[in-house]
């Protein structure tokens with residue numbers, strides 16, 4: 001679904017992404033795990049098209065995305081802070097991406113209703129974001145990303161702002177939603193437990209590079225480097 005070949009992104013002297021090769025399969029739940037500043041978010045932004053690589057190539061479903069703006073890519077992003085529009089009701093927040101793409105009012109409303117039902121918020125269209133709980137805002141952000149039917153959903157620490165109980169609930173919901181829709185999920189987290197329990201495969205980042213990639217049990221049981229052993233081991 002997503003392929004990186006020798007991707008580099010530097011900011012001044014900071015090597016944010018320092019030569020990453022990556023192949024994420026269609027329908028895969030892929031976690032990017034690593035400490036703060038290791039390059040995970042920059043990788044996500046490169047997939048989304050918010051950043052351009054300084055070197056290397058990125059392909060999405062076999063097509064080079066060089067020069068393709070974010071809205072022309074088959075991907076969408078759920079941001080950690082949700083980035084909802086406070087002045088718009090929930091229905092209009094969810095439908096926003098459709099409006100930008102020129103979808104008419106009636107169809108927008110239908111699709112927004114369907115997306116809200118998918119995240120168990122049926123009937124909440126008229127509320128404002130300020131009238132929702134943190135978990136509900138999270139769901140609105142998810143519905144807004146799903147409504148445009150992306151093939152790949154990018155999630156940047158989407159559960160970071162939730163308390164533990166809600167977090168666990170959303171983890172299993174995200175997982176079943178992903179299975180039901182057959183989407184590719186690319187999930188950024190610095191929470192080892194979360195990556196290991198949710199993902200089909202985990203890529204462990206350190207200083208702009210992937211130091212190990214594999215199924216969670218492999219990364220956990222056979223860490224490739226001392227760094228992986230320490231970082232993954234510190235979850236328990």
Ligand code: ATP
Pocket residue numbers: 011014015016017034035036037038039040041042043190
């Ligand atoms: P976190 O978990 O804290 O979000 P991360 O692993 O996602 O960290 P990135 O956000 O990708 O890491 O950042 C990697 C490095 O690139 C960091 O040193 C960061 O300060 C730097 N960086 C990222 N974006 C920019 C930018 N727009 N301008 C300058 N430096 C940046």
